[in-house]
Amino acid sequence: MSSTDHPFLSAPTKQLLIDGQWVNALSGATFDSRNPATGEPLGHLAQGDAADIDRAVVAARRAFEDGPWPRFTPAERQKVILRLADLLENRTEDFARLDTLDMGGPIRRTRGAIGLLTGVLRYFAGQALAIHGATPQPSIPDMFVATVKEPVGVCGAIIPWNGPLWASVLKVGPVLATGCTLVLKPAEDASLTPLMFGQLCLEAGVPPGVINVVTGFGETAGAALAAHLDVDKLSFTGSDVTGRRIVAASAGNLKRLSLELGGKSPHIIFADADLAVAAPAAAVAVFGNSGQVCSAGTRLFVERSIAEEFTDAVAKVAAQMRIGNGMDETIDLGPLVSQRQLTRVTGYLDSARAEGAAFACGGERLTGAGWDTGFFVPPTVLTNVQDGMTVAREEIFGPVLSVLPFDSEEEVTKRANATPFGLGAGLWTRDIGRAHRLGKALRAGSVWVNCYNTLDPAVPSGGYKASGYGREYGPNHLEEHLQVKSLWIATS
Numbered sequence: 001m002s003s004t005d006h007p008f009l010s011a012p013t014k015q016l017l018i019d020g021q022w023v024n025a026l027s028g029a030t031f032d033s034r035n036p037a038t039g040e041p042l043g044h045l046a047q048g049d050a051a052d053i054d055r056a057v058v059a060a061r062r063a064f065e066d067g068p069w070p071r072f073t074p075a076e077r078q079k080v081i082l083r084l085a086d087l088l089e090n091r092t093e094d095f096a097r098l099d100t101l102d103m104g105g106p107i108r109r110t111r112g113a114i115g116l117l118t119g120v121l122r123y124f125a126g127q128a129l130a131i132h133g134a135t136p137q138p139s140i141p142d143m144f145v146a147t148v149k150e151p152v153g154v155c156g157a158i159i160p161w162n163g164p165l166w167a168s169v170l171k172v173g174p175v176l177a178t179g180c181t182l183v184l185k186p187a188e189d190a191s192l193t194p195l196m197f198g199q200l201c202l203e204a205g206v207p208p209g210v211i212n213v214v215t216g217f218g219e220t221a222g223a224a225l226a227a228h229l230d231v232d233k234l235s236f237t238g239s240d241v242t243g244r245r246i247v248a249a250s251a252g253n254l255k256r257l258s259l260e261l262g263g264k265s266p267h268i269i270f271a272d273a274d275l276a277v278a279a280p281a282a283a284v285a286v287f288g289n290s291g292q293v294c295s296a297g298t299r300l301f302v303e304r305s306i307a308e309e310f311t312d313a314v315a316k317v318a319a320q321m322r323i324g325n326g327m328d329e330t331i332d333l334g335p336l337v338s339q340r341q342l343t344r345v346t347g348y349l350d351s352a353r354a355e356g357a358a359f360a361c362g363g364e365r366l367t368g369a370g371w372d373t374g375f376f377v378p379p380t381v382l383t384n385v386q387d388g389m390t391v392a393r394e395e396i397f398g399p400v401l402s403v404l405p406f407d408s409e410e411e412v413t414k415r416a417n418a419t420p421f422g423l424g425a426g427l428w429t430r431d432i433g434r435a436h437r438l439g440k441a442l443r444a445g446s447v448w449v450n451c452y453n454t455l456d457p458a459v460p461s462g463g464y465k466a467s468g469y470g471r472e473y474g475p476n477h478l479e480e481h482l483q484v485k486s487l488w489i490a491t492s
């Protein structure tokens with residue numbers, strides 16, 4: 001069996017999932033899917049465009065208003081979501097291998113993620129029974145008021161390639177819990193597990209048309225979904241550049257938006273921290289998934305008295321990280337997702353060189369036999385970086401860390417916050433007062449103290465500032481999918 005054999009890849013062309021049916025794109029067009037570790041083709045995907053998006057939205061609207069779905073009780077929706085979680089758990093290996101083949105992430109990571117994802121689904125299964133309004137008491141006599149929570153309607157979701165199954169589960173879970181319907185547009189570089197997850201929804205008993213999956217390009221299929229006048233809500237995860245386009249495209253019907261747009265997250269190490277724990281954590285925070293993580297800790301602020309020692313410790317961990325084909329159980333880092341991403345990341349390495357940064361390790365794409373056909377960049381630690389340099393300001397989405405020494409708490413707080421983004425922030429200290437002060441002062445949706453990048457189904461995650469708006473995970477995620485209706489009943 002070759003490493004790319006997978007039961008889901010047996011058919012030559014993967015079709016679109018619309019209204020419970022597998023169909024070709026109306027235009028008949030397809031595009032290739034490739035394994036970024038080897039450059040090998042994995043198959044063809046239907047290339048959906050505006051006409052296919054429209055077909056999927058029509059199906060989602062019909063499923064929302066007519067079909068059996070609006071009559072599902074909360075308990076019935078819960079049962080379907082629990083079944084979906086069980087099916088996903090049973091198929092862990094199939095899903096993990098397909099994600100790794102498609103986007104390159106280490107198999108240990110794609111497999112490990114499924115533990116969290118089944119937890120996310122079971123959390124939303126519980127939340128399906130926890131939807132309720134209130135009975136506020138107006139000062140108007142002879143009046144009864146109830147607030148009622150109703151599903152927002154037909155949802156769209158546009159997702160990135162760095163965690164395709166992950167993002168699919170996060171978009172599908174709250175849709176099913178609240179009784180909405182969905183058109184999901186995966187990223188062109190990693191569409192396979194979103195399609196296989198769509199199939200799993202059908203197997204779990206989700207009625208046809210409730211979850212539709214349309215593969216295709218951002219500028220055509222994605223843009224059509226963002227602009228569609230019959231989509232009530234759109235959830236987008238990806239770059240801030242595309243996020244801005246989506247805000248503009250949504251204006252036609254003023255659809256509700258939630259945006260998760262990445263960042264340039266500060267990770268702050270004080271000299272009093274447990275440095276033996278903080279150093280490997282700082283490496284994983286930025287190099288995990290080859291840096292293709294929205295909340296990656298890419299700006300490492302280190303207190304000056306320990307800057308040299310700590311940088312050496314992080315570079316040592318980085319140098320020991322094993323890089324290779326994600327299907328290899330022993331590797332820590334896989335390839336970048338695509339040639340485009342490789343070009344982007346090596347462009348940032350060139351700009352670091354040109355602007356005067358020094359390289360403590362890494363810095364060049366891996367070349368030679370076994371590397372040339374894939375997109376491999378080793379963990380790279382940059383020193384001699386100034387806050388204003390391009391690499392210290394822009395989201396790179398590659399395994400590139402900038403070390404930035406600092407002298408005082410006040411100074412580092414200002415510098416950490418001096419970014420348009422605000423997704424995550426981390427700090428390591430044993431000083432409880434400082435932990436509380438910075439926990440409050442750092443402008444980010446998640447602040448991690450003596451840990452980094454922890455996630456939990458019950459805990460909200462999302463951005464401040466240009467990292468977006470809306471929250472995923474936790475009760476807030478459900479609210480994004482609900483409307484509030486105030487029902488006034490005059491009693492006399």
Ligand code: NAI
Pocket residue numbers: 158159160161162185186187188216217218219221222223224226237238239240242243245246260261262263293294341344395396397
């Ligand atoms: P992207 O934001 O363009 O792609 C994400 C999704 O948006 C894909 O499904 C794509 O098809 C879709 N899309 C693209 N253009 C669209 C449009 N005009 N209308 C509607 N949908 C559209 O990201 P891309 O180009 O893949 O990566 C470029 C950079 O973006 C990365 O280097 C990284 O810095 C950042 N990024 C950040 C992510 C995050 O989670 N924060 C995820 C992916 C990329």
Ligand code: MG
Pocket residue numbers: 033034035036101102103189190
């Ligand atoms: Mg691929």
